[in-house]
Amino acid sequence: MRIELHYFASTRDAIGRESEQREFGPEVRTVADVIAALEGEDAAYREAFADPSRLRFALDHVFVGLDAELADDSELGIFPPVTGG
Secondary structure: OOOEEEHHHHHOOOHHOOOOEEEOOOOOOOOHHHHHHHHOOOOHHHHHHOHHHOOOOEEOOOOEEEEOOOOOEEEEEOOOOOOOO
């Protein structure tokens, strides 16, 4: 499955890129699976996704939870917690 990933703010800074296109095997079916797969690859991803429950995800421009199911050629945006006023 091919997923286009977009990183924002501190997640972008930790990973060192704004976006990337990745291929995942059939075991990756949800947003949580993508996060787990990436965390297993590199310390930068582990840092960026240290607390996935605080992150926000947009799947094809719709905010979703970690349990959202992916489809081939989906676009996944990953946002850090928003603060400020």
